[in-house]
Amino acid sequence: MRIPLLFVVLLLGCASAPEPPQAPPDCAPRRAVQVVDHGLHAGLLLPAADLLQRLPGLAEDFPGTGFIELGWGNEGFYRNPDAGFAQGVQALFWSGDSVLHLVQLAARPTGGQMTLALDEAGYQRLLDYLLAGFALDAEGRPQALGPGLYRHSRFYRANGRYSLLNTCNTWVAEALAAAGLPLGEGSPLTASGLMRQLRRPALAGFICQAP
Structure with a gap:
């Protein structure tokens, strides 16, 4: 029973992102x-x-104020709140298209977060990674797929294929590694595994606001 339980944890985690509340200080x-x-x-x-400056096509759906949270996952499972176990297993082993989910927030959340401080070069590499995740149309614009899970959110066609070893959480880890964070060996499959990696002593110099 442990393997099916792991499937459920990975899939439900990548299909849910409750809107967080308000604002700690910048670093x-x-x-x-x-x-x-x-x-x-x-x-x-x-x-x-920062996102709209690098990818102006997002301005069709989002204003350039506040903040945007990005998540990545399997399209069929992520966009369907009623997806069942069978569809979840299919996403893990025979995944189709992937999507990015963008949520507009007026302020930074206060709970359930870790704030990292990057130098300018690392920050630009992070943006490069995030923007490379968008599957652009022939005119270089992001391909909107419709409303997201919340009031101020949208889904976009994405690059990459979701799988058991390439989840929403490994996507975040790879983005941070591209920015220069020494995450160590092995990509975390779960959010808790990712947060444990971020609390390693080697990353203390990057953390400016504890969760």
Whole structure:
């Protein structure tokens, strides 16, 4: 029974991201990025203006104010709140298209998060990774797929294939590794595993706000 339980944990985690509340301080003078821990699913939150500057097509759906949280996952499972176990297993082993889920927030969340401070070069590499996740149309614009899970959210066509070893949480870990964080060997499959990696002593210099 342990393997089916693992499937459920991985899949439900990557299909849920409750809207978080309000605002701790920035990590000035460096660039602040938050890892938001929703229990099973982790996302990345950063200023909306930075995303829109690099990918102006997002302005069709989001204003350049506040913050945007990004999550990645299997399209069929992520977009269907009524998805069952069979569809979940299919996502893990015979995954189809993937999506990015973007949620607009007026302020940074206060709970369930860890704020990381990046230098400018690392921050730009993080943006490069995130933007490479969008599957763009022939004119270089993000491909919106419709409303997201919440009032101010949207789904977009994404690159990559979801699997048992490539989850929403490994996607976040790879984004942080691209920014230069020494996460160590092995990609975390769960949000709790990711947060444990971020609390390693080797990463103490990157953390400016404890969860």
